[in-house]
Amino acid sequence: MNEERKGLKEKITNSDIWRSIFRHGYENTGRRYTLQILQNVWLHLHPPRISRHALNFRFTWCMGGITFLMFLVTAVTGVLLMFYYRPTAEYAFADVQYLEFDIPFGMLLRNMHRWAAHGMVISVMLHMFRVFLTGSYKKPREFNWAVGVILLLVTFFLSFTGYLLPWDQLAFWAVTVGTNMARATPVLGHEGPFAPTEITQSNDVRFALLAGTIVGPSTLLRFYILHCVAVPLLASALMALHFWRVRKDGGISGPL
Amino acid sequence: MEHFIALVTKPDNVPIVAILFLIPYFMWLSYRQARQTDKTGVPSDAHLNDKVYVWPYLCRNEFVCAIIVMLVLGVWSIMIDAPLEEPSDPTKTPNPSKAPWYFLALQEMLVYFDPWIAGVVLPGLIIAGLIAIPYIDTNPKGKGYYTIKERPFALAVFSFGFIVLWIVLMIVGTFLRGPGWNFFAPWEYWDPHLVVPLTNVNLSYLFGIRSETTANFFGFVVVAGYFALGPIVYLWKHKTSDFLQELGLVRYIVVSFLFLTMLALPIKMILRIFFNVKYIWVSPWFNI
Numbered sequence: 001m002n003e004e005r006k007g008l009k010e011k012i013t014n015s016d017i018w019r020s021i022f023r024h025g026y027e028n029t030g031r032r033y034t035l036q037i038l039q040n041v042w043l044h045l046h047p048p049r050i051s052r053h054a055l056n057f058r059f060t061w062c063m064g065g066i067t068f069l070m071f072l073v074t075a076v077t078g079v080l081l082m083f084y085y086r087p088t089a090e091y092a093f094a095d096v097q098y099l100e101f102d103i104p105f106g107m108l109l110r111n112m113h114r115w116a117a118h119g120m121v122i123s124v125m126l127h128m129f130r131v132f133l134t135g136s137y138k139k140p141r142e143f144n145w146a147v148g149v150i151l152l153l154v155t156f157f158l159s160f161t162g163y164l165l166p167w168d169q170l171a172f173w174a175v176t177v178g179t180n181m182a183r184a185t186p187v188l189g190h191e192g193p194f195a196p197t198e199i200t201q202s203n204d205v206r207f208a209l210l211a212g213t214i215v216g217p218s219t220l221l222r223f224y225i226l227h228c229v230a231v232p233l234l235a236s237a238l239m240a241l242h243f244w245r246v247r248k249d250g251g252i253s254g255p256l
Numbered sequence: 257m258e259h260f261i262a263l264v265t266k267p268d269n270v271p272i273v274a275i276l277f278l279i280p281y282f283m284w285l286s287y288r289q290a291r292q293t294d295k296t297g298v299p300s301d302a303h304l305n306d307k308v309y310v311w312p313y314l315c316r317n318e319f320v321c322a323i324i325v326m327l328v329l330g331v332w333s334i335m336i337d338a339p340l341e342e343p344s345d346p347t348k349t350p351n352p353s354k355a356p357w358y359f360l361a362l363q364e365m366l367v368y369f370d371p372w373i374a375g376v377v378l379p380g381l382i383i384a385g386l387i388a389i390p391y392i393d394t395n396p397k398g399k400g401y402y403t404i405k406e407r408p409f410a411l412a413v414f415s416f417g418f419i420v421l422w423i424v425l426m427i428v429g430t431f432l433r434g435p436g437w438n439f440f441a442p443w444e445y446w447d448p449h450l451v452v453p454l455t456n457v458n459l460s461y462l463f464g465i466r467s468e469t470t471a472n473f474f475g476f477v478v479v480a481g482y483f484a485l486g487p488i489v490y491l492w493k494h495k496t497s498d499f500l501q502e503l504g505l506v507r508y509i510v511v512s513f514l515f516l517t518m519l520a521l522p523i524k525m526i527l528r529i530f531f532n533v534k535y536i537w538v539s540p541w542f543n544i
Binding site: 137160192 | 268270274282286289298299305306308309310312314315317318321325329330332334336337338341343344345346350354355356358359362363366371376377383386387389390391396397398400401403407418541
């Protein structure tokens with residue numbers, strides 16, 4: 001029976017039709033597996049081989065990868081959202097309403113963007129927690145931990161700048177509360193300790209952030225550009241550095 | 257209670273509810289592995305040299321993980337709509353006004369410290385402290401596996417900071433802070449007209465000091481004395497303690513300063529909640 005099946009399989013795979021479609025077979029060899037990683041532009045950041053414990057979910061929690069996945073989801077849905085959104089005080093809120101009620105799958109698009117952003121904040125915090133608990137910041141990964149801390153801040157800032165864009169009460173007041181603290185910056189904030197008299201509410205650090213003395217149309221434009229262009233570029237550059245250093249520092253940490 | 261249920265099921269609070277389950281789960285998961293390691297010893301080098309091909313083994317894991325996460329995200333996005341309130345109106349301040357949920361631990365600190373500390377200095381020190389961690393933790397053990405026995409101090413400090421001072425304060429800020437940023441238990445109605453008497457006094461007042469200049473000096477002595485605990489412990493212990501010898505003076509200064517600053521938050525919280533202390537140090541330029 002087995003012999004028969006083998007013969008039939010060979011007959012099929014040796015036929016002219018089969019060989020015109022599939023140029024060669026798939027060999028189950030280490031060389032083949034290695035090339036699969038090395039020759040693929042999306043996978044080449046991986047090493048060809050890793051230690052077995054790095055596959056273990058209980059060890060890695062997958063949180064770094066999930067954070068990156070959430071970033072990709074927000075990037076894709078974000079680009080689509082940009083087609084329907086104008087960052088001006090006149091149109092912003094109406095555009096979000098239009099998106100929700102009139103654009104096919106607009107609500108779903110907006111939901112995915114918002115929940116992926118929230119998911120990214122959660123997963124990046126859990127990723128940091130896991131890296132600390134396994135002591136993975138220790139030599140030689142000290143610098144990559146520092147890059148990770150900056151990426152954590154970048155994630156918060158991405159989420160925070162995006163929070164303003166719907167231009168509703170929730171957005172407006174969350175950002176008002178969040179940026180009010182900058183008033184009290186020592187020396188550089190007009191209500192902070194040791195502020196010189198030259199520092200007023202129209203030239204302090206909060207003014208630089210808001211482009212005004214309260215959250216207004218210029219703030220909306222400023223946050224939009226930070227959210228859609230500046231901070232994602234910074235995040236991408238830092239992520240490239242972060243992933244590259246993971247490999248250069250010897251891959252995922254393990255008992256050595 | 258109905259109002260608390262409405263609060264918990266608010267779309268934007270879904271992440272906080274998720275955190276309520278995720279954090280205990282991952283704490284339990286890591287604790288179990290740490291206990292295992294502490295009992296049976298550190299896995300040997302042989303274990304690490306057991307290599308597998310990334311394709312297909314790791315790529316398959318990543319792929320399955322991505323599918324599961326996308327499924328969860330998809331269901332979440334279909335079931336729950338992102339909130340959109342009425343158009344923004346600078347003349348209509350909601351009460352309470354809250355920052356996004358991930359900043360609520362910082363907003364919660366505003367209860368206990370002035371904005372320049374709670375909103376600027378402490379967040380700056382959190383960032384600086386996090387970046388400093390690998391450079392001040394000289395313990396070479398516990399790298400790449402879960403353990404408690406080999407690094408109890410580092411784990412205790414970080415877990416306290418992350419779980420209690422970040423996650424728990426965030427949850428308190430979301431669910432238990434109502435109008436006027438007053439504290440409300442889950443079963444209490446968020447009364448916007450609730451009047452809470454402000455009976456807080458400065459620490460110097462509790463000690464019977466009435467003169468401003470003396471109070472200023474008293475506050476300086478208390479705060480300086482608190483931060484002097486670091487150097488005092490060093491002078492007292494550095495000859496006999498191997499830990500301090502290995503740490504070195506510069507690292508010790510950084511560690512003790514960050515540690516005392518972190519502990520200042522729970523200390524101020526206890527002083528405020530149980531002793532109605534407003535400020536510890538009142539000076540003409542700033543209050544602490």
